[in-house]
Amino acid sequence: xxxxxxxxxxxxxxxxxxxxxxxxxxxxxxxxxxxxxxxxxxxxxxxxxxxxxxxxxxxxxxxxxxxxxxxxxxxxxxxxxxxxxxxxxxxxxxxxxxxxxxxxxxxxxxxxxxxxxxxxxxxxxxxxxxxxxxx
Amino acid sequence: xxxxxxxxxxxxxxxxxxxxxxxxxxxxxxxxxxxxxxxxxxxxxxxxxxxxxxxxxxxxxxxxxxxxxxxxxxxxxxxxxxxxxxxxxxxxxxxxxxxxxxxxxxxxxxxxxxxxxxxxxxxxxxxxxxxxxxx
DNA sequence: TGCTAAACTTGCAAAATGCAAGTCAATTTT
DNA sequence: AAAATTGACTTGCATTTTGCAAGTTTAGCA
Numbered sequence: 001x002x003x004x005x006x007x008x009x010x011x012x013x014x015x016x017x018x019x020x021x022x023x024x025x026x027x028x029x030x031x032x033x034x035x036x037x038x039x040x041x042x043x044x045x046x047x048x049x050x051x052x053x054x055x056x057x058x059x060x061x062x063x064x065x066x067x068x069x070x071x072x073x074x075x076x077x078x079x080x081x082x083x084x085x086x087x088x089x090x091x092x093x094x095x096x097x098x099x100x101x102x103x104x105x106x107x108x109x110x111x112x113x114x115x116x117x118x119x120x121x122x123x124x125x126x127x128x129x130x131x132x133x134x135x
Numbered sequence: 136x137x138x139x140x141x142x143x144x145x146x147x148x149x150x151x152x153x154x155x156x157x158x159x160x161x162x163x164x165x166x167x168x169x170x171x172x173x174x175x176x177x178x179x180x181x182x183x184x185x186x187x188x189x190x191x192x193x194x195x196x197x198x199x200x201x202x203x204x205x206x207x208x209x210x211x212x213x214x215x216x217x218x219x220x221x222x223x224x225x226x227x228x229x230x231x232x233x234x235x236x237x238x239x240x241x242x243x244x245x246x247x248x249x250x251x252x253x254x255x256x257x258x259x260x261x262x263x264x265x266x267x268x269x270x
Numbered sequence: 271t272g273c274t275a276a277a278c279t280t281g282c283a284a285a286a287t288g289c290a291a292g293t294c295a296a297t298t299t300t
Numbered sequence: 301a302a303a304a305t306t307g308a309c310t311t312g313c314a315t316t317t318t319g320c321a322a323g324t325t326t327a328g329c330a
Contacts, residue, residue, distance in 0.1 A: 014164075015188035018243035019171050019236055025247065027164035028286090029149075036154050046308050053150035057288050062309055073246075084296055084307055093246040100238040101154055107235055108153035111208075111228040112160065163317095181277050192319055197278055219276055219327050 025071060026097075030056055030064050032104075035073070035090070035097050043077050043087035068094065160206060161232075165191055165199050167239075170208070170225070170232050178212050178222035203229065 013021045026032055037044055037052055049061055056064075065088060068074045073094035077087045148156045161167055172179055172187055184196055191199075200223060203209040208229035212222045 014190070017171070017188070018240045018247065020168060020189055021247050022239045022243035023164050023167060027162070027167070029158050029162040032158060032162070033155060036152070047306090053152070054155055055149070057290095058309070059289090059311085060287065082296070083309080086308095096242055096246055100235065100242055103235040103238045104157045105153045107231055108157035111231055112153065112156050182275090192321095193278070194280085194320090195318070217327060218278080221277095 025067075030054075030060055031068065032097070032101065034061075034064055034068060035094055036101055038074065038088065038090045038094065039098055039101065043089040045085060045087045046083075048087075073097070160202075165189075165195055166203065167232070167236065169196075169199055169203060170229055171236055173209065173223065173225045173229065174233055174236065178224040180220060180222045181218075183222075208232070 013024055015021075033052065033054055033056070034049060037049060041048070046061065046065070049056065049065075050058065065074065069076075069088075071093075072091050074088045075091050076083075077089050148159050150156075168187065168189055168191070169184060172184060176183070181196065181200070184191065184200075185193065200209065204211075204223075206228075207226050209223045210226050211218075212224050
């Protein structure tokens with residue numbers, strides 16, 4: 001059965017593993033940063049998200065806000081009002097991601113701060129087109 | 136200064152935020168699944184990774200093993216030997232990701248198990264080409 | 271010495287991302 | 301009350317990443 005052209009059944013997680021399912025939803029470079037901003041700053045508008053130092057682009061921000069809203073991890077502060085100046089905030093489910101971000105931040109602080117590792121970020125791209133870094 | 140064509144300076148994290156840096160490195164759908172497999176099963180070979188239920192493709196697996204090795208989050212069990220049957224295992228830095236995966240798994244178990252949310256996975260793709268799901 | 275299979279590579283189509291510009295409606299300003 | 305402004309998105313297109321199928325290479329075995 002389809003709803004507005006979207007298959008409502010036959011939609012699948014990659015596996016039944018909860019970690020895998022979490023990554024199906026949040027496994028990208030932007031979604032958790034939006035959650036981070038909401039944890040740090042509280043309710044936040046579209047243009048405030050754009051001010052974060054990572055400089056997300058407008059179309060990606062819109063698609064992620066859309067997805068997180070759909071997942072009920074965020075919601076509008078004023079559900080009835082127009083979108084202008086109508087901030088987003090975390091729902092209970094979104095706020096429950098705090099321990100994940102704390103663990104991730106703690107890990108990065110202790111295991112990722114060494115500057116030597118930074119060059120590795122080019123690794124994947126280099127594989128495709130350029131010379132190899134000699135490790 | 137360049138090393139083998141890779142700029143060793145001028146490489147940058149998106150920001151100084153540790154969460155952002157963690158996502159620069161691990162923010163995709165596959166890297167943390169490799170770490171998960173190593174936590175669950177212990178040392179694991181290339182072909183064993185391919186058997187995981189999420190069905191990673193060979194080129195992506197190779198690039199991620201390469202990246203994680205470069206970041207010193209994983210290593211070969213026998214660094215001197217040839218690659219055949221030479222499993223990968225977690226380093227201390229990689230094993231330190233366990234709390235992240237535990238938090239993520241716990242969150243998904245409690246906040247992502249409801250079947251109703253599954254259709255949201257099509258959200259982003261639908262934005263680009265198809266009709267909208269009526270939420 | 272030849273065969274098998276594990277560990278990758280390569281090529282190419284499809285999808286996601288990033289950037290710049292454009293749209294649209296709600297305020298503000300004049 | 302008309303015009304200008306601004307916030308919240310869309311759209312178009314080039315670039316990058318992903319996914320799939322097939323091919324290559326080399327260690328270890330028969």
